[in-house]
Amino acid sequence: DAKTTQPPSMDCAEGRAANLPCNHSTISGNEYVYWYRQIHSQGPQYIIHGLKNNETNEMASLIITEDRKSSTLILPHATLRDTAVYYCIVRPLRRGGKLIFGQGTELSVKP
Amino acid sequence: NAGVTQTPKFQVLKTGQSMTLQCAQDMNHNSMYWYRQDPGMGLRLIYYSASEGTTDKGEVPNGYNVSRLNKREFSLRLESAAPSQTSVYFCASSEYRGADTQYFGPGTRLTVL
Numbered sequence: 662d663a664k665t666t667q668p669p670s671m672d673c674a675e676g677r678a679a680n681l682p683c684n685h686s687t688i689s690g691n692e693y694v695y696w697y698r699q700i701h702s703q704g705p706q707y708i709i710h711g712l713k714n715n716e717t718n719e720m721a722s723l724i725i726t727e728d729r730k731s732s733t734l735i736l737p738h739a740t741l742r743d744t745a746v747y748y749c750i751v752r753p754l755r756r757g758g759k760l761i762f763g764q765g766t767e768l769s770v771k772p
Numbered sequence: 773n774a775g776v777t778q779t780p781k782f783q784v785l786k787t788g789q790s791m792t793l794q795c796a797q798d799m800n801h802n803s804m805y806w807y808r809q810d811p812g813m814g815l816r817l818i819y820y821s822a823s824e825g826t827t828d829k830g831e832v833p834n835g836y837n838v839s840r841l842n843k844r845e846f847s848l849r850l851e852s853a854a855p856s857q858t859s860v861y862f863c864a865s866s867e868y869r870g871a872d873t874q875y876f877g878p879g880t881r882l883t884v885l
Binding site: 695704705710759762 | 877
């Protein structure tokens with residue numbers, strides 16, 4: 662599975678957009694980009710995924726560059742409850758495939 | 773819809789004791805997983821079950837056994853607990869449709885003394 666690189670930490674002001682970058686320069690054509698987050702002491706929570714088109718759901722937007730070598734997760738109006746570690750994961754679509762969680766980005770939303 | 777549930781939430785064991793962690797999902801998913809998470813580290817896959825009746829080893833299977841009891845339930849057993857198994861254990865499930873998104877339970881915090 663392709664490796665991902667994320668900044669270890671980021672700050673964001675409450676109410677502002679949080680833009681979390683991820684590099685995945687070795688991504689293959691059949692690999693999806695997934696984003697999960699883990700709020701302290703809780704299980705990881707699925708946020709969004711995409712293959713090559715930009716995606717939006719009720720939680721976030723995912724922007725994938727045209728060459729698919731990087732992506733950005735956007736939380737449009739960050740709240741204090743969005744403080745968490747955010748994981749960018751790249752993997753192909755296959756049954757029973759594990760998710761490889763790297764170190765992620767620790768996002769702190771401040772009042 | 774409860775999603776993925778795990779019992780117990782917390783457990784303390786002595787070295788050499790055995791126990792079973794229970795996981796159930798009500799989303800009719802085919803695949804289920806057990807991960808462990810140690811402080812400052814990402815999640816590592818212990819075992820998974822791609823479908824009812826099958827199980828496969830993940831990255832760190834030593835010291836564990838699993839049972840896929842039926843489509844809903846996937847249990848993880850520690851036969852002889854060791855301090856190195858002190859960790860937070862997460863169960864997850866997914867449906868092999870679309871992007872095979874995995875959904876996680878709240879975790880079991882296990883301490884082995």
